[in-house]
Amino acid sequence: MSLSIYGIxxxxxxxxxHGEDPTGKVLIHKTITRSNVLTTFANIPPAIIGMEACGASHYWARELTKLGHTPKIMAAKYVAPFRTGAKNDLNDAVAICVAVARPSTRCIKIKSADQQAILLLHRARENWVHERTGLLNQVRAMLAEFGVIAPVGRHALQRAIPEALEDADNQLPDLSRAIIADCYDHLLTLNQRIEDQENCFNMLVSRSHNAKKIMKVAGIGPITATAVIASIGKGEQFDKGRDFAAWLGLVPSQYSTGGKPRLGRITKRGDKYLRTLLIHGARAVIANLGDKTDRLSLWCKGLVERRGFKRATVALAAKNARIIWSLLRHDTDYEPIKN
Structure with missing residues (x-):
């Protein structure tokens, strides 16, 4: 028996x-308060419930699943083409109801509360790293205002700040010393928070078989491994490795017509955070090739010679993404190809 379809x-x-039965008859079309959402759907027979991806969509999907419904989360770009009339909440609900019924609409795998908690850890660390970078740049500029030029690099600057504060011969006023000292104390606090979170990532990896497995891939560390596991689970939502790479924005854009394929630049669509981690890992691998003669290293060296360092970095990141998907989806162990 076909299920009724609702858009929220x-x-x-x-x-x-907005809800419709299998014949297209409108069952509900109204706006309710937050406190009445679960009560409303508790009195509805099991149905397909569509919603746009947003901050709370995974929470509501889990709650609706407990009530026996089949929630589906989709990107907003799949909903917009079906909106008719003005842009308002009820028209959006109608468009969601229509879009979720389309067999070609791609839906997002619902994340568990534990997955979301790990991603929150990543977001907090990312924010603190950005804050630390901004703070260091600010302190560097403060010192430069009084003719104190700090050395290049984060670690060198952190060592130079106490030295500048203790140097009685420079021209730093007492008020400036007090402000920079407060900034330095805040910097030490940020360093400790970031270090604590990185220890937490190591703890999560020690408890995850899948994370340990994908960390055997060159360029994949605890941060990338935990981020991938929390984002895609076992990768069932992708049919093949290239789909995962495309979701990360690591494949070329395509504008083909008349049987003539035309490939453009890397799309940079999808999850920016995961893509950044994979590219940073690939950059570290290629920067440290040295005299290595294994098959992957020779492939990377040849790619660097033909296409340059940056293109080789993106290519290795895309390769790693496909390997990671294969390891997770097929539950296999990573075995590097030998010469």
Whole structure:
């Protein structure tokens, strides 16, 4: 028996719902408050419930699953073409209801609470790293205002700050010394928080068989491994490794017509954070090739000679993404190809 289909436009306090039965008859078309969402769907027979991806979509999907429904999360770009009339919450709910019924609509795998918790850890660390970088740049500029030129590099600058504060011969006023000293104390606090989180990543890896498995791939460390596991699980939502690489934005854009394939630049679509981690890991591998003669190193060296360092970095990141998907999806161990 076909299920009824509902579209729900999520918000903070007001939620618009539109539902239709298998024949197209409208079952509900109204806006309700947040406190009435679960009560409303608890009184509805099992149905397919579509919603746009947003901050709270995974939470609501888990709650609706407990009620026996089949929630589906999709990107907003799949909903926009089906919106008719003005842009408002009820029209959005109708468009979601139509879009989720389309067999070609790609849906997002629902994340567990544990997966979201790990991703929150990543987001917090990313924010603190950005804050630390901004703080260091600010202190560097403060010192330069009084003719104190700090050395290049984060670690060198961190060592130079106490030296500048203790140097009685420079022209730093007492007020400036106090401000820079406060900034330095905050910097030490940020360093400790980031270090604690990295220890947490190591602990998560020690408890995850899949994370240990993909860390055998060159350029994949604890941060990247935990981020991948929390983002895609075992990768069931992708049919092949290239789909995962495309989701990360690591494949060329395509504009083909008349049977003539035309490939453009790397799309840079999808998850920016994961793509950045994979590219940083690939960059570290290629920068440290040295005299290595294994098959992967020779492939990277040849690619650098033909296409340059940056293109080789992206190519290795895309290769690693495909390898990671294969390891997770097929539950196999990584075995580097020998010469």
């Amino acid at each position: 436009d999520l918000a903070k306090h007001s939620f618009s719902i």
